[in-house]
Amino acid sequence: MVLPLVLSLLILVAVAAPVLDRFVGRAAGWLLAVIFLALGAVLAVEAPRIITHDEEIEFSAPWMPAIDVLFDFRLDGTGLLFVILVLGVGALIMGYSARYFSRGKHGDYYFLMALFAAAMFGLVVADDVVLLFVFWELTTVCSFFLIGRTGHSANQPAIRTLLLTVAGGLALLGAVITMIVHIGTSRLSVILADPAWQEDPAFATTAGVLVIVAAFTKSAQFPFHYWLPDAMAASTPVSAYLHAAAMVKAGIYLLMRFSPALADNVTWNVLLIGVGLLTAIMAALFALQRHDLKELLAYSTVSQLGFLVAVIGIGTPGALAAAGVHTLAHALFKATLFMLVGVIDREVGSRDIRRLTGLRRVMPITAGLAALSALSMAGVPPLLGFISKEKLFASYLEAPGPAMVGPLVGAVAVVGAILTFAYSFRIVYGAFGGPTTQTRLREPSLVFLLPAAVSSIAGLVLGFFAGWLDPLIDRVVLDTRGTPGEIHLGLWHGVAPELYMSVVTIAVGVVLFLRREFIDRLLDRRLFPVTGVQVFERCHAAAITFGARVAELTRTFSPARHLAVPFVVLTAFGMGALLTGVRVPAFPEPVTRPIDWLLMALIAGGTVGIVLTRSRLAGLALLGVIGFVISLFFFILGAPDVGLTQLLVEVLTVVVAVLVLRRLPRSFHPTGALRKSVAAGVALLAGGAAAVGTFAFTGRREISGAGEYFLQEAEEETGGTNVVNTILVDFRALDTLGELTVLGLAGVVILAVLEVNGLMGGDRSPQAARYIGTPIGSPTGNTILARTVGRWLAPLLVLLSLYLLVRGHGEPGGGFIAALVGGAGFALAYLSASSAQAAPIRWPYVGLIAGGVGVATLVGVLGFGDGGFLRPLHADIPLFGGGYYHFSTALLFDIGVYLAVIGVTVTALNRLGVEDVPPGREAGDRRSDPDGSVAAEPDEVREPDSRYETTESLPGSGGRR
Numbered sequence: 001m002v003l004p005l006v007l008s009l010l011i012l013v014a015v016a017a018p019v020l021d022r023f024v025g026r027a028a029g030w031l032l033a034v035i036f037l038a039l040g041a042v043l044a045v046e047a048p049r050i051i052t053h054d055e056e057i058e059f060s061a062p063w064m065p066a067i068d069v070l071f072d073f074r075l076d077g078t079g080l081l082f083v084i085l086v087l088g089v090g091a092l093i094m095g096y097s098a099r100y101f102s103r104g105k106h107g108d109y110y111f112l113m114a115l116f117a118a119a120m121f122g123l124v125v126a127d128d129v130v131l132l133f134v135f136w137e138l139t140t141v142c143s144f145f146l147i148g149r150t151g152h153s154a155n156q157p158a159i160r161t162l163l164l165t166v167a168g169g170l171a172l173l174g175a176v177i178t179m180i181v182h183i184g185t186s187r188l189s190v191i192l193a194d195p196a197w198q199e200d201p202a203f204a205t206t207a208g209v210l211v212i213v214a215a216f217t218k219s220a221q222f223p224f225h226y227w228l229p230d231a232m233a234a235s236t237p238v239s240a241y242l243h244a245a246a247m248v249k250a251g252i253y254l255l256m257r258f259s260p261a262l263a264d265n266v267t268w269n270v271l272l273i274g275v276g277l278l279t280a281i282m283a284a285l286f287a288l289q290r291h292d293l294k295e296l297l298a299y300s301t302v303s304q305l306g307f308l309v310a311v312i313g314i315g316t317p318g319a320l321a322a323a324g325v326h327t328l329a330h331a332l333f334k335a336t337l338f339m340l341v342g343v344i345d346r347e348v349g350s351r352d353i354r355r356l357t358g359l360r361r362v363m364p365i366t367a368g369l370a371a372l373s374a375l376s377m378a379g380v381p382p383l384l385g386f387i388s389k390e391k392l393f394a395s396y397l398e399a400p401g402p403a404m405v406g407p408l409v410g411a412v413a414v415v416g417a418i419l420t421f422a423y424s425f426r427i428v429y430g431a432f433g434g435p436t437t438q439t440r441l442r443e444p445s446l447v448f449l450l451p452a453a454v455s456s457i458a459g460l461v462l463g464f465f466a467g468w469l470d471p472l473i474d475r476v477v478l479d480t481r482g483t484p485g486e487i488h489l490g491l492w493h494g495v496a497p498e499l500y501m502s503v504v505t506i507a508v509g510v511v512l513f514l515r516r517e518f519i520d521r522l523l524d525r526r527l528f529p530v531t532g533v534q535v536f537e538r539c540h541a542a543a544i545t546f547g548a549r550v551a552e553l554t555r556t557f558s559p560a561r562h563l564a565v566p567f568v569v570l571t572a573f574g575m576g577a578l579l580t581g582v583r584v585p586a587f588p589e590p591v592t593r594p595i596d597w598l599l600m601a602l603i604a605g606g607t608v609g610i611v612l613t614r615s616r617l618a619g620l621a622l623l624g625v626i627g628f629v630i631s632l633f634f635f636i637l638g639a640p641d642v643g644l645t646q647l648l649v650e651v652l653t654v655v656v657a658v659l660v661l662r663r664l665p666r667s668f669h670p671t672g673a674l675r676k677s678v679a680a681g682v683a684l685l686a687g688g689a690a691a692v693g694t695f696a697f698t699g700r701r702e703i704s705g706a707g708e709y710f711l712q713e714a715e716e717e718t719g720g721t722n723v724v725n726t727i728l729v730d731f732r733a734l735d736t737l738g739e740l741t742v743l744g745l746a747g748v749v750i751l752a753v754l755e756v757n758g759l760m761g762g763d764r765s766p767q768a769a770r771y772i773g774t775p776i777g778s779p780t781g782n783t784i785l786a787r788t789v790g791r792w793l794a795p796l797l798v799l800l801s802l803y804l805l806v807r808g809h810g811e812p813g814g815g816f817i818a819a820l821v822g823g824a825g826f827a828l829a830y831l832s833a834s835s836a837q838a839a840p841i842r843w844p845y846v847g848l849i850a851g852g853v854g855v856a857t858l859v860g861v862l863g864f865g866d867g868g869f870l871r872p873l874h875a876d877i878p879l880f881g882g883g884y885y886h887f888s889t890a891l892l893f894d895i896g897v898y899l900a901v902i903g904v905t906v907t908a909l910n911r912l913g914v915e916d917v918p919p920g921r922e923a924g925d926r927r928s929d930p931d932g933s934v935a936a937e938p939d940e941v942r943e944p945d946s947r948y949e950t951t952e953s954l955p956g957s958g959g960r961r
Contacts, residue, residue: 093335
């Protein structure tokens with residue numbers, strides 16, 4: 001239980017972070033750091049089992065049992081290594097954030113950072129590939145918001161990062177589906193142990209390439225390298241955690257995790273080694289060109305990740321041990337350097353090394369810590385980076401393939417390491433070397449430097465006592481290669497090829513540093529004709545242009561053009577069916593009743609009326625009549641739920657449509673005789689075909705197996721006797737939740753479109769001016785009947801809706817129908833008001849929509865108590881008199897549906913019903929405008945009605961206008 005406990009606590013910490021920030025301010029960072037360390041201590045208790053006894057901590061709980069997807073968690077040595085980064089480095093960054101940010105509210109930052117930590121923790125302990133994918137995408141979403149929250153300038157970098165990493169997520173999803181279909185399970189440990197990886201090269205290569213694409217996008221490998229420097233628009237703590245120690249390591253983790261299955265795959269080896277070393281050298285050259293310390297560190301991160309990717313591609317036990325050591329070393333020195341760059345930026349106000357000179361004299365502690373970390377990155381003894389670099393060198397010499405491959409790969413790696421040495425000294429000398437020009441600067445507080453000091457000194461201590469890491473790295477090798485590593489880490493391993501490679505690296509690196517001015521002049525040019533960001537933007541623009549071209553084929557306000565495509569396609573299908581000899585079974589005996597013909601006659605009459613009328617309002621009324629008649633058909637056929645839904649939808653559709661129509665011309669525009677003739681012919685042909693098809697297929701299909709199951713098992717499985725409702729809120733509740741989310745988004749989109757595009761203006765008819773000063777022109781006078789009825793009927797409709805809501809599981813009703821009835825009550829209250837300003841609907845409709853979706857989702861989470869998401873929980877509640885009320889959480893789900901639908905209804909009423917108020921005129925002043933619209937007489941006095949009197953609410957607040 002320790003793994004789900006830690007994950008749950010991290011999520012709880014994320015939720016509580018804004019509250020902590022509200023009460024303790026920026027000191028919330030220290031509280032979160034303590035919590036992270038405490039959670040790390042909980043896992044440290046279990047660490048000996050993993051490291052010394054070769055055990056794993058496992059947990060399994062049902063999630064989607066129907067498809068055998070479970071909450072499977074597993075912590076082994078590899079997972080433990082990355083958990084150290086997530087919680088250990090995370091604690092340092094949280095403490096650093098407490099001093100980096102100025103006083104103020106930063107609750108959203110702490111929430112997103114804690115949620116990201118939870119996502120990373122879930123990612124590295126997930127033992128189900130579906131679960132792994134979910135956490136993978138959650139890290140992407142958190143990264144997007146953390147980058148974007150920095151300010152307007154970070155919007156585009158955040159979007160570019162999101163699009164690229166989401167594309168990698170799609171590749172991972174493809175790999176997940178491929179593995180599940182081919183192997184037959186989603187359990188990661190079982191998948192990796194399956195012999196299919198060796199027996200089926202096509203499957204192994206396909207899945208491996210998809211995993212590589214996902215990892216390359218996350219770990220910023222060529223050609224996806226550009227997003228990481230682009231993401232430096234984020235604040236420094238975000239960069240230090242996500243882009244140095246955590247998020248970018250997700251790709252490294254993924255490659256290490258799949259190494260047992262793919263280490264001997266040639267495609268895997270070639271892609272990882274080739275692309276990794278290319279990225280390492282290319283990014284190192286870019287780092288030498290940069291003057292901004294943060295951008296320089298970003299390219300150095302890309303370069304170091306390239307070294308890690310390449311060594312994982314080697315695939316030997318020594319290579320995977322090197323990957324584990326360098327992952328830890330890189331997290332320590334790179335997090336330190338990012339934090340110290342943030343310190344310099346805060347204290348000096350600049351990150352440009354051309355302006356930062358001689359800071360070692362005024363900020364000696366900062367300079368010392370930065371030097372330690374830079375030396376570790378450069379691979380200088382006695383730091384941990386030196387040990388990890390030598391392990392990398394030794395591993396590159398073991399590259400698979402012909403005998404010349406190893407030395408060639410090693411030589412390329414030495415070139416990359418020399419460049420690493422050069423840009424490491426560029427960082428230190430650029431900020432701290434040279435004459436001191438800013439003598440008034442002082443060392444920041446020790447509290448501010450403490451997190452960076454811990455990680456920097458840790459790299460030094462672990463350099464001297466690297467043997468402490470032997471058990472952990474041994475276990476990493478066992479997990480990723482399947483064989484014991486017998487790794488012995490230390491500063492001295494005798495005279496070996498990797499020692500000579502280190503000597504060459506340091507010697508040439510010193511020469512490059514001494515010739516830094518020449519190197520600067522040499523690299524002071526564009527190495528490539530385009531940048532990664534430019535390529536991305538061109539591809540992005542091309543995709544949008546292509547989409548626009550495709551959309552142009554159907555983008556029109558003409559219904560005829562919209563209907564032409566489906567008409568032609570259906571006609572083609574019909575003709576094809578006739579030409580290929582498709583035969584329809586013999587027509588059944590017609591079973592009709594007199595009332596059927598009466599209803600058909602009403603539908604036909606309404607249709608003819610719609611065709612002949614020129615009035616928009618009359619057409620809407622006739623269309624409503626047809627809808628009412630169809631609802632009667634459903635009632636007669638024994639489908640009261642469907643009929644009631646149809647009836648209520650018609651009522652609210654008419655109300656909303658009238659609010660729209662009052663802003664349009666009163667009549668349809670005139671059409672020519674030819675167009676009328678063509679439209680009539682097409683309508684008769686399409687209608688006749690639809691009628692024949694409906695009649696041909698009516699009564700020819702027995703009830704499906706699924707239908708039989710629902711009818712027979714609904715009451716026993718769900719406790720409900722209303723089969724329609726049980727299908728919606730029990731059997732296919734996930735589908736309903738998806739539809740509910742779409743409905744909620746539609747409501748928000750309605751609000752956004754109307755607000756942003758200024759679609760609230762109306763087109764009132766000048767003929768109404770004749771009624772000014774008469775009872776017809778008085779909103780108070782001509783709504784007296786509606787107000788009298790609505791005063792009593794509207795509350796009754798709302799009460800009826802609550803009754804239908806409660807009884808929906810056993811009788812006709814349910815959340816959607818109840819919401820439609822309640823919406824009708826709100827519509828009556830709205831329409832009976834004397835003006836839009838006086839309408840009594842002032843509810844926060846966006847809050848209702850969000851609350852409804854949230855309630856439905858939380859009900860789904862409760863289902864885990866009985867085995868799965870959205871699984872209903874049941875209880876018999878005793879009543880007075882000896883009876884019982886069967887309670888199901890499906891009722892709570894229906895409440896969520898009810899709230900969301902009510903929210904969308906109120907949104908439509910409030911926003912579409914807003915009155916037009918010309919500039920400079922008060923609401924309620926209805927004098928005639930120059931454009932012919934009508935206003936009330938200035939001396940008109942509205943009768944007071946305390947029930948409608950309210951204060952004016954602010955725009956966008958959900959109140960009345």
